Amino acid sequence: MMLSEIDQRVQNLMWDIQKRTLQRMKESYDVDLKTSYKDLVTTVDKENEQYLNQQLRKIDPSAQIISEEGYGDRVKSLNGHVFIVDPIDGTMNFVMQHRNFAIMVALYVDGKPTYGYIMDVMNGELYHGGNGTGVFVNDRQINAPANNNLHDSLMVVNAGLTIDGGHNVREVERQARGLRMYGSAGIEMIYVVTGRIGGYLSYLKPWDLAAGMVLAKELGLVVKGIDEQSVDVLSSNLVLVATKQVTDDVLELVN
Ligand code: 2AM
Ligand code: CA
Ligand code: CA
Ligand code: CA
Numbered sequence: 001m002m003l004s005e006i007d008q009r010v011q012n013l014m015w016d017i018q019k020r021t022l023q024r025m026k027e028s029y030d031v032d033l034k035t036s037y038k039d040l041v042t043t044v045d046k047e048n049e050q051y052l053n054q055q056l057r058k059i060d061p062s063a064q065i066i067s068e069e070g071y072g073d074r075v076k077s078l079n080g081h082v083f084i085v086d087p088i089d090g091t092m093n094f095v096m097q098h099r100n101f102a103i104m105v106a107l108y109v110d111g112k113p114t115y116g117y118i119m120d121v122m123n124g125e126l127y128h129g130g131n132g133t134g135v136f137v138n139d140r141q142i143n144a145p146a147n148n149n150l151h152d153s154l155m156v157v158n159a160g161l162t163i164d165g166g167h168n169v170r171e172v173e174r175q176a177r178g179l180r181m182y183g184s185a186g187i188e189m190i191y192v193v194t195g196r197i198g199g200y201l202s203y204l205k206p207w208d209l210a211a212g213m214v215l216a217k218e219l220g221l222v223v224k225g226i227d228e229q230s231v232d233v234l235s236s237n238l239v240l241v242a243t244k245q246v247t248d249d250v251l252e253l254v255n
Pocket of ligand 4 (some may be wrong): 046068086087088089090091
């Protein structure tokens with residue numbers, strides 16, 4: 001199957017899962033703790049992941065799947081087609097706020113960020129694109145954001161990092177035009193891609209990063225690991241997603 005055909009079918013799947021999730025929110029679901037009271041998983045996370053993985057396997061039977069809640073494959077290399085799935089990103093927001101959460105899927109081909117999908121469920125907005133086709137919100141193509149510097153940009157910095165103040169992030173926050181936190185890597189990535197935020201600094205797992213990295217790169221934004229510089233989507237890193245100017249400014253300050 002052609003990549004463009006896979007893309008169309010995954011877009012349809014993202015609308016399917018959006019409708020299912022809205023419907024599911026009307027019923028009751030269990031909330032469990034994973035590592036602590038700050039780290040939740042619900043029945044809906046698990047159901048979404050099982051459904052997405054099952055449908056993705058129908059779309060592309062040869063693909064491997066990396067996903068957060070344990071229904072994926074044990075993927076050791078990015079050879080061939082690899083889907084990376086976050087069935088609910090911002091589970092805490094899903095439980096506490098019933099908004100500001102996303103569903104994310106990405107397709108990597110031989111390690112290359114190829115297609116990204118971020119569904120803002122409550123706003124009914126699918127941010128998608130890649131593979132040289134541009135980035136779209138539903139059917140509307142969006143432009144690359146202006147190359148603003150730190151002084152002229154709002155920044156998102158991961159809450160844990162802000163609290164402990166590591167890597168000299170307080171200086172980044174001081175110099176930025178303002179600081180924001182939304183509690184969903186997917187929503188925060190959407191904000192960088194649309195230029196509402198100049199840069200996003202956070203510890204990200206593969207499923208937090210994969211889709212946003214495709215969209216950010218497609219628009220010429222920079223995705224960089226603070227420690228290793230180049231980002232490996234498979235390993236958990238402190239990652240900066242930002243305009244070129246914000247990247248230069250932040251890299252001068254963080255350590
Ligand atoms: P999640 O909801 O899919 O777990 C919250 O600040 C953001 O960080 C969310 O995008 C959340 O994704 C992500 N995150 C990654 N690891 C986390 C953890 N151990 N605990 C809470 N949120 C985490
Ligand atoms: Ca989680
Ligand atoms: Ca996540
Ligand atoms: Ca998740």
